[in-house]
Amino acid sequence: MISKKHTCALLISTSLVLVPRLAAACAVCFSGRSDEARVAFLATTVLLTGLPLLMIGSVVWWLIRRAREVRGDHPPVSPAID
Amino acid sequence: MTPRSAAMLRVISDPRPRPILPNAVLGTLIFVIAEMMMFAGLISALSIVKAGAVGWPPPGQPRLPVEATAFNTAVLLTSGVLLFVANRDYARDRKLARSPLFWAIGLGAFFVVFQGYEWVLLIRQGLTLASSNHGSFFYLIVGMHALHAIAGLTVLASAGFKLSKGLLKPSTFAATQVFWYFVVGLWPVLYYLVYL
Numbered sequence: 001m002i003s004k005k006h007t008c009a010l011l012i013s014t015s016l017v018l019v020p021r022l023a024a025a026c027a028v029c030f031s032g033r034s035d036e037a038r039v040a041f042l043a044t045t046v047l048l049t050g051l052p053l054l055m056i057g058s059v060v061w062w063l064i065r066r067a068r069e070v071r072g073d074h075p076p077v078s079p080a081i082d
Numbered sequence: 083m084t085p086r087s088a089a090m091l092r093v094i095s096d097p098r099p100r101p102i103l104p105n106a107v108l109g110t111l112i113f114v115i116a117e118m119m120m121f122a123g124l125i126s127a128l129s130i131v132k133a134g135a136v137g138w139p140p141p142g143q144p145r146l147p148v149e150a151t152a153f154n155t156a157v158l159l160t161s162g163v164l165l166f167v168a169n170r171d172y173a174r175d176r177k178l179a180r181s182p183l184f185w186a187i188g189l190g191a192f193f194v195v196f197q198g199y200e201w202v203l204l205i206r207q208g209l210t211l212a213s214s215n216h217g218s219f220f221y222l223i224v225g226m227h228a229l230h231a232i233a234g235l236t237v238l239a240s241a242g243f244k245l246s247k248g249l250l251k252p253s254t255f256a257a258t259q260v261f262w263y264f265v266v267g268l269w270p271v272l273y274y275l276v277y278l
Contacts, residue, residue, distance in 0.1 A: 040133035044126035051122050055115045066102045 104253030107260060114264045117230065121268060124226065125275055128219045139216045144207040146220065146277045147200055154196045155273050158231075161189035162266035165238075165259055172245075172255060180245060187238045190262070194231050197224065223276055227269060234265040 002010075132138045139145065164186035171178035201221075209217045241258045244250040 034133070037130065037133040040129045044129050047122055048119075048126055052115070052119060055118060059111055059115070063102055070102055 104256065106253045106257035110257040110260045114260060117264070118268075121223075121226070121272075124219075124223050125271075128223065128275060131215050131219065135215070140214045143214050143216050144204060144209045147203070148277050150196075150200065151273060151277055154193055154200075155270060157189050157196070158193045158266055158269050161186045161193065162263060164189065165262055165266075169255070169259055172252075176245065176248070176250070180242075183238070183242050183245060186262075187235060187242055190231065190235050190238065190265075194228060194235065197228055197231075220276060223272060227265070227272055230268075231265050234262045238262055 164182045168179040168182035168186060171182060201224075204220075209220065211218055211221050237258050241250055241255055244254070
């Protein structure tokens with residue numbers, strides 16, 4: 001059973017979604033007003049999202065290829081460094 | 083059975099598979115990935131502040147030495163190429179790797195010293211950490227790279243010392259190269275974003 005107190009808190013927090021400027025819910029959305037700033041926010045978001053995935057993905061892909069080389073399933077693509 | 087032949091038999095009959103990647107190289111790769119994310123964060127912050135600024139560099143602040151740093155960038159890139167040559171020579175004959183490795187260390191050291199000299203000139207001209215956002219980002223980003231370059235030079239010097247004594251392991255040399263290529267490869271990106 002939801003108490004009146006919880007219902008009230010839920011209504012207030014939900015209504016704040018309708019007035020995001022008042023709630024200052026997203027600093028990123030309102031601080032970049034010019035087009036240049038918007039592009040910068042977008043580019044840096046893409047960079048910070050994509051870079052770790054790209055780096056970790058590259059290492060995993062290289063390790064899989066190297067494992068195949070060691071097993072002899074694949075022709076050597078990199079010098080041995082053991 | 084003598085202890086020597088027993089040891090040889092243990093090596094021959096070792097059922098463990100050959101490692102895919104030496105621990106030193108894997109550890110360095112993970113460290114480099116973490117450091118790349120730190121620099122990505124700094125670059126992102128710089129990009130957003132630059133985009134929001136009225137003019138960049140801010141009026142009244144000294145201009146950065148673009149041409150001199152371009153020369154210094156070429157020096158650092160040459161150091162990376164020489165390390166690559168050292169690795170190639172190391173695979174053929176370890177003694178051949180000494181000369182390009184020491185040249186790579188020398189050029190890397192020149193890069194750091196030249197950067198320090200530029201900093202002294204810029205501080206005299208009034209660009210400090212507190213003078214503007216431009217100064218703060220410049221010293222933070224370039225300074226972090228310089229710290230990495232000094233760390234890279236230290237491990238390169240250690241590798242050079244071990245090489246001269248005939249004690250350098252291939253895995254240690256490979257890990258050293260991974261770190262130095264990171265330092266060398268990152269710099270042109272920073273030069274483009276900070277200086278140009």
